[in-house]
Every structure is written in C-alpha cells, then in structure tokens.
Amino acid sequence: MTSSLIIQIIGFGIVAIASFQIAGYLKKINLPLITGLIITGIIAGSSILNFIPRDSINQLRFLNDIALAIIAFSAGSELYLKELRSRIKSIQWMTFAQVTVVFILSSFLIYLASASIPFLNDLPQVSRLAVSLMFGAIFVARSPSSAIAIIGEMRASGPFTKTAVGVTVLIDVVVIILFTVCFAIAKAVVNGTAIDFTFTWILALELLLSGLVGMALSKLLIIPFSFKAHRYIKAILLVVIGYSVYALSAYLKSWSQDVFSHEFSLEPLLICIIGSFLLTNNSRHRIEFSVLLKKISPIIYIVFFTLTGASLSLQVFITVVGVAFLFFGFRIVSMFLGSLVGVALAGDDKSYRWIAWMPHVTQAGVALGLTTVVAKAFPGWGAEFEAVIISIVVINQLVGPPLFRWSINRVKESHLRHAKPEFDGVKDAYIFGLESQSIALAKQLKENNWQSRIVTLDQNVENRQVDDLKIISIKEISLEELRKLELERADAVVCMLSDEENLSITEMVYENVGTQDIIVRLNERENMEKFHKLGALIIDPSTAMVSLLDHFVRSPNATSLLLGMDKSQDTLDIEITNRDIHGMTLRDLRLPTDVIILSVKRKGQMIISHGYTRLRLKDIVTMVGSPKSLVDVRTKFSGY
Incomplete structure (x- = not known):
C-alpha cells in the first residue's frame, strides 16, 4: 500500500464522516439516508468540489468490492427458509410472477424506447437489446433492509406482510443469477463474441463453479464465529473474507486470459450470497452472523453510497433525469401487472391484487451494486447507465416506503401504538x-x-x-x-x-x-x-x-424519598394540560417554596432542564415536595 493510497483513504474517510452527518440533517426533511449520502458524494466528487478526484475514485474501487461483498452477505442472511414456510406457496408464485413479468415487460418497454434515448440510440440494435436486458434485471432487485425496517417500525404482522418480506428477500437472491446471465450476454454482444454453444457451456460452467465456491465460502465464513474474540476482530475477518472473493475472481480472470486467451469469470456477488445463505440456514452461527452484519452495515453503506455519488458526473446526471422518470414508470407498470399475476397464481385474497406491488418499489444496495459492475465494464455508455439507475433508486427511496406503509395500513396489519387518551381529570x-x-x-x-x-x-x-x-x-x-x-x-x-x-x-x-x-x-x-x-x-x-438495597447503600436519602418513607416529602409526575402554562419558562413559574422540579420529559425524551426551559403541553414534569404542595401544583399545571 503506497503512501499516496493511504492519504487518499484518509481523505475519503473524512469525506465519508461528513457525508453521514450531512445525510443525517437531510433526513430531518424526510430525505432517505441513502439519498443524502449519494447527494453528498456528488457534491464532494469531481463534478463540484473535487474533494474526491476521478483518479482517486479508481484507486478506491477496492472499497466498493468490500462493500458489495457485505451487501451480498446481508441479502443472503435475510433468506431464512424456516421463517417463510407458512406462506411459501404465495411467496413462490409472487416471486415467479414479479421476476418474470418485471424482467420481460420492462426490458421490452426499454428496448422499444431505446431508439429515442440519447446514450442508446447510437448503439447497434442487438446491443440496445442487451442493455435493455440489464436494465430489466436490475429493475427486479428489491431492498430487504428497507422492507424489514418499515415492518419493524410499524410492528406489522400478517399474511400480506409475511409474503411481502419473503418475496423481497428471495428476489434479491434470484436477481443476482438473472443479472449474471444478462451481463455475460451483454459483454459478449458488445465485444463481438458469438453467443453459441461454447458461450453457453462456459457461462453454465462459470455459474456452477461460482455456486461451488459459494458452498466452500459458507464453511470459511464459520471461522470468525468458531472462537471467542471481540466483535471488531470478527468484523475485520468478515471484511477480509468478502474482499478475498473479489480478489480470487480478479486473479482467475487474469490467469485464464493469460493461459487460455479467454476470460473465465466467477460472479463474486453470487458467491457471497450463496455462502451467506448456506451459513444462515445450515449453521448454529446464524444469529451471531446476522447481528455482526447489522453492526457493520451502516459503515459499509456510508462508504459505498458516498463513493457511488462521488463517481457520478453531475452533468450526466442532469441529462438523464428525464429518462430515469420514464424508466421508473416502466418499472411501476410492470410491477403492478406482475402483482396481478402473482396474486391470481397464488390464490391470495383478491383485495391484495391492487396493492401487492407496493412493498417492492424500494431499491438500495443490490441494485446500485449491480450498476457499478456495469459502469466499470462498459466505460462508453456505462456512466449514463449508472446515472439512470441511481436516479431511479433515489426516486424509489422517496416513493417506496410511504407506499409500503400505506399498503400495510390498508390490509390492517399494522400494530402501532394507539393514540394516548385524553386525561379526564381523575387518575x-x-x-x-x-x-x-x-x-x-x-x-x-x-x-x-x-x-x-x-x-x-x-x-x-x-x-x-x-x-x-x-x-x-x-x-x-x-x-x-x-x-x-x-x-x-x-x-x-x-x-x-x-x-x-x-x-x-x-x-x-x-x-x-x-x-x-x-x-x-x-x-x-x-x-x-x-x-x-x-x-x-x-x-x-x-x-x-438487590437494586433497591444497592440504592439504599449509595443514596439512602433519595431512595427513602422515592419509596415514600419520609411522610413530609413525596415525588410526583405531572402532565402539562393547562394551556396557560404552555410556553412559560421554569424560572417564571410561581411554585411553593418546598417544591423542586427534578426533570422534564417531552415526547418520550428526557431533556436537560434549566431556568430558561419552556414548558409545552403534554410535557411530563417530575417534582419533589410536600404532599400538600404537590397537590396544589398538580391542580395548577393540569387545569383541574
């Protein structure tokens, strides 16, 4: 590792930290975190501030490889078959319908429109078809992490939710295989290689070997979890194993080119997702593996999405926005028709027909990961291809989650907390x-x-x-x-x-x-x-x-007060319902001299209170004082 690369890594690390902070602020205006990271990456990239020059992006590609490996591990770990058994029929048919209809229909629509799209109309007809197939394959991709986050947020459960998450997870495995085939065809078409029996045989052999390497990887992935060590050590080993898959693929490609004058390619994403899937379903380390991935995924996403944004040309991005909205429409239409077919084949509740596509709009890591592969392999039109997909992913991130939430509420599978009833004046x-x-x-x-x-x-x-x-x-x-x-x-x-x-x-x-x-x-x-x-x-x-005795030893006065052992003093939580108190600062309150405010809780969060803290309706104020004074204060604060 050269000193120049070390400096570039440190510089990118600083940008990534800033990207996370900026994305956090953008999240406050309801922009998804991924969108914020990509926007920050674009600003820091060569198109605007040039904090991450184009040459640096090429040297930092190994970070992309690490991130893609972890993203694939995460996708594979979500596919736990025992959790899908109760809805396996619906999941199978909906997956089949979504993959088939979305891939075929969206590829066909993009091919029909390709003659009018600037970066595609100059390509030969067969090349436009190959590019359309890659678009169609990536359109199939979903975002299991986003779906699971929304389900957890809404505490959703039921047949609709189980089918949605099962399909989302399963499709992300299928899409890797589908994309591998389409990508191989596109490379052959663009490079002028004949798609004959030899091509088909080699492609089948590459997929088979990738599957076998994935099986071997599942055994290798057990190593970090087979001994006691700090999770940071295990995380580093997991990252090294993931990157080694990409290193092996690159070495095999170079070696086969030198020996046979033909590139023999393994598919790293497919290897990683198979290895992760087998470990999840056939190992006692499933939970530890999943927890570790959830711990390191946020860092990986920050690196990956920031670097993806930095590699994107703002000028190219602006020119393809219109195309992105058109393709987004193609994807929505094909998903809607796919859901109609899937519900019919599975024999699900007919009310699902019109909303079964909504949980699958959101895209994230896998879609962008496949896009970077295309951009790297096809430097001519790959940048425009990447810009279109990134734009669509951003749109999906904005539109997808609200649609999924709405569909969950529509089928009444949300289990959120009921609104707090109004206080009637009696405890x-x-x-x-x-x-x-x-x-x-x-x-x-x-x-x-x-x-x-x-x-x-x-x-x-x-x-x-x-x-x-x-x-x-x-x-x-x-x-x-x-x-x-x-x-x-x-x-x-x-x-x-x-x-x-x-x-x-x-x-x-x-x-x-x-x-x-x-x-x-x-x-x-x-x-x-x-x-x-x-x-x-x-x-x-x-x-x-034990806890009570501990507090008696360390804080006997406070504990006695809490337990009401001192009859002259008591503690009380009072909710602010009196509108006359709303907006007043603590220092302006006229309280009895024997009452002290201990804390203020607002919207479930304890806030550090001082004399200038302004009270709001629904605040919970904790006070200590004599019983009589506390009753007087409660009457004043509650308005009863």
Missing part, C-alpha cells in the same frame, strides 16, 4: 391480578387519590370482601372483555399475571387503548425484551430487591 389505575401485592398496591394508590380497580379472572370474586376496593371479574383476556372495562379511562395499567397473560394484555392496551404507563411484573427474564419493545415499565422481582 385511574387498572391492576390485573388479585393477590396480596395487588391489594396492597390498590390501597396505597387510593391513599394518594388514585381510583384503583383490580381485574381478575376469578369468577368467584363476588364472594370475597376486600375492604372497599373495586374488583372486576372478566371471563377471559380478550379485546372484547377489555373494552367492557372502559380502559380508555386508565392512566396506568399494572400487569401482575403470568408473562403470557401480561404480554397479551400489554399488546392489546398498546394497540387499542394507548395508555401511557403500562407496568409489568416480570416472571421470566427471557421475556423482558418482548415487553421492552412495547414501551412497558418492567419490574423484575429477581433483581429488584
């Missing part, structure tokens, strides 16, 4: 589970002016007398039964049943009621993450006592 708590602790809790809440209700599954509750506490019996834990409880009045829900029952209640309250505070008494620690994802406040009895 209500619903405690699920009738036992000594729930009774004690209800009594203590009642002493602090809360209306407590204990909910139980015990049908003989009428025969039990528990002071004057209100106890409600329900037949089962179901949404219908919960609606009868009028849970929309609840300001807090406390779950003290089994973890399974607690989780069921928490999910129904989260999705259908929106109660802000859901408190869960945990039974098994392995279930903690399930409740955490739903925003529940979790109490683990196995560690709560």
Whole structure:
C-alpha cells in the first residue's frame, strides 16, 4: 500500500464522516439516508468540489468490492427458509410472477424506447437489446433492509406482510443469477463474441463453479464465529473474507486470459450470497452472523453510497433525469401487472391484487451494486447507465416506503401504538391480578387519590370482601372483555399475571387503548425484551430487591424519598394540560417554596432542564415536595 493510497483513504474517510452527518440533517426533511449520502458524494466528487478526484475514485474501487461483498452477505442472511414456510406457496408464485413479468415487460418497454434515448440510440440494435436486458434485471432487485425496517417500525404482522418480506428477500437472491446471465450476454454482444454453444457451456460452467465456491465460502465464513474474540476482530475477518472473493475472481480472470486467451469469470456477488445463505440456514452461527452484519452495515453503506455519488458526473446526471422518470414508470407498470399475476397464481385474497406491488418499489444496495459492475465494464455508455439507475433508486427511496406503509395500513396489519387518551381529570389505575401485592398496591394508590380497580379472572370474586376496593371479574383476556372495562379511562395499567397473560394484555392496551404507563411484573427474564419493545415499565422481582438495597447503600436519602418513607416529602409526575402554562419558562413559574422540579420529559425524551426551559403541553414534569404542595401544583399545571 503506497503512501499516496493511504492519504487518499484518509481523505475519503473524512469525506465519508461528513457525508453521514450531512445525510443525517437531510433526513430531518424526510430525505432517505441513502439519498443524502449519494447527494453528498456528488457534491464532494469531481463534478463540484473535487474533494474526491476521478483518479482517486479508481484507486478506491477496492472499497466498493468490500462493500458489495457485505451487501451480498446481508441479502443472503435475510433468506431464512424456516421463517417463510407458512406462506411459501404465495411467496413462490409472487416471486415467479414479479421476476418474470418485471424482467420481460420492462426490458421490452426499454428496448422499444431505446431508439429515442440519447446514450442508446447510437448503439447497434442487438446491443440496445442487451442493455435493455440489464436494465430489466436490475429493475427486479428489491431492498430487504428497507422492507424489514418499515415492518419493524410499524410492528406489522400478517399474511400480506409475511409474503411481502419473503418475496423481497428471495428476489434479491434470484436477481443476482438473472443479472449474471444478462451481463455475460451483454459483454459478449458488445465485444463481438458469438453467443453459441461454447458461450453457453462456459457461462453454465462459470455459474456452477461460482455456486461451488459459494458452498466452500459458507464453511470459511464459520471461522470468525468458531472462537471467542471481540466483535471488531470478527468484523475485520468478515471484511477480509468478502474482499478475498473479489480478489480470487480478479486473479482467475487474469490467469485464464493469460493461459487460455479467454476470460473465465466467477460472479463474486453470487458467491457471497450463496455462502451467506448456506451459513444462515445450515449453521448454529446464524444469529451471531446476522447481528455482526447489522453492526457493520451502516459503515459499509456510508462508504459505498458516498463513493457511488462521488463517481457520478453531475452533468450526466442532469441529462438523464428525464429518462430515469420514464424508466421508473416502466418499472411501476410492470410491477403492478406482475402483482396481478402473482396474486391470481397464488390464490391470495383478491383485495391484495391492487396493492401487492407496493412493498417492492424500494431499491438500495443490490441494485446500485449491480450498476457499478456495469459502469466499470462498459466505460462508453456505462456512466449514463449508472446515472439512470441511481436516479431511479433515489426516486424509489422517496416513493417506496410511504407506499409500503400505506399498503400495510390498508390490509390492517399494522400494530402501532394507539393514540394516548385524553386525561379526564381523575387518575385511574387498572391492576390485573388479585393477590396480596395487588391489594396492597390498590390501597396505597387510593391513599394518594388514585381510583384503583383490580381485574381478575376469578369468577368467584363476588364472594370475597376486600375492604372497599373495586374488583372486576372478566371471563377471559380478550379485546372484547377489555373494552367492557372502559380502559380508555386508565392512566396506568399494572400487569401482575403470568408473562403470557401480561404480554397479551400489554399488546392489546398498546394497540387499542394507548395508555401511557403500562407496568409489568416480570416472571421470566427471557421475556423482558418482548415487553421492552412495547414501551412497558418492567419490574423484575429477581433483581429488584438487590437494586433497591444497592440504592439504599449509595443514596439512602433519595431512595427513602422515592419509596415514600419520609411522610413530609413525596415525588410526583405531572402532565402539562393547562394551556396557560404552555410556553412559560421554569424560572417564571410561581411554585411553593418546598417544591423542586427534578426533570422534564417531552415526547418520550428526557431533556436537560434549566431556568430558561419552556414548558409545552403534554410535557411530563417530575417534582419533589410536600404532599400538600404537590397537590396544589398538580391542580395548577393540569387545569383541574
């Protein structure tokens, strides 16, 4: 590695860091992160600021190879067959329909339009056909990472969602094989090589050998996970293994040219995706492999998309924008028709016919990765080809996610949190589970002016007398039964049943009621993450006592205050609902002299408060003071 290359790597690293920061700011105006990285790369490239000169881009191509290997690993790791079994029929038919219709129809439409497109009309007719096939192949590509992110964001689940993610993941494997064939045909056509039996035999042999090398790679990928080491070490080994695939492919191409006067090419993307797929489905290291990829992928994406933007000529980009919108329309039309065919073949719900294409609009890493291969192999028109695809990917990034979200809501498979009910002026708590602790809790809440209700599954509750506490019996834990409880009045829900029952209640309250505070008494620690994802406040009895003793040792006064052991002092969370308080700074509040503000929570985030912090409606203000003064402040802040 020369000193010049080291300087270029350091310089690009600085640009990449800046690119990530700028993309973060652009994200605030709803521009996708990928789009922000590409735009920053264009600005830093030779077209504008020339921070990354054209010569440097050529020397930094090895970073592209590393990034493409990791992108392929990620695509392969998403295809876990056991998770697709329940919808395998729909996934198979929809994949077949999307790949077939999108590839054939979009290639055909682009070929018909090619005579009117500036960078294609000078090519021979057979070359235009070959280029159209490559466009069609890349149009098939999807973005599993974007789809999975949206599903996680909306907590979506159901047949439509399962089919969508299965098709998205499977297609990214199929598209590599499809592109490999189209790319080989395009190279043969452009270079004047005859497409005969010898060509077909060599292409089949290249694909077969790539598959065998992919199988061997799956064994090699296990090595970083077969011993204990820091994840940084494992990440470096993974990067080295990925780059070695590209190095092997380049060496074989050069060697075969020297020995046989014919290039014999392996397909690195295909090798990497097969190796990753086999490791994911046939190894106990699947989870660790997937977690490591998710850790390093953000860095890889920053490098790849910034470098892709820097390699793009702004002048070329401007000239092909119109073509990009035309081709985007071709892709949407072909995807829509493909979804009609897929739903019909799979026998899915007929309501899916008009929306089954929406989850598949977004494109990202694989599409751009294949594009860089084309740009590198065909320097004449490759730059325009790359600019068109990048433009389409940017459009897809803007249009795709909203369409997917809309389609999930359309089939009612979203499980987002329900809007928080309005405060009715009375603090209500619903405690699920009738036992000594729930009774004690209800009594203590009642002493602090809360209306407590204990909910139980015990049908003989009428025969039990528990002071004057209100106890409600329900037949089962179901949404219908919960609606009868009028849970929309609840300001807090406390779950003290089994973890399974607690989780069921928490999910129904989260999705259908929106109660802000859901408190869960945990039974098994392995279930903690399930409740955490739903925003529940979790109490683990196995560690709560140790934690409490620890705080007593380190902060006895604060802990005593928290537990209400000092009867002259108490703590209270107060929600700002009084519009007269909205906009006032803390220093302008007229508070009793024995009340101190500890914290302010706004939209789920704790903010560092000071005298000039302005309060907003819905802020949660935590205060400490005498019980009487806190009641007065609550009346003032809440307007009740």
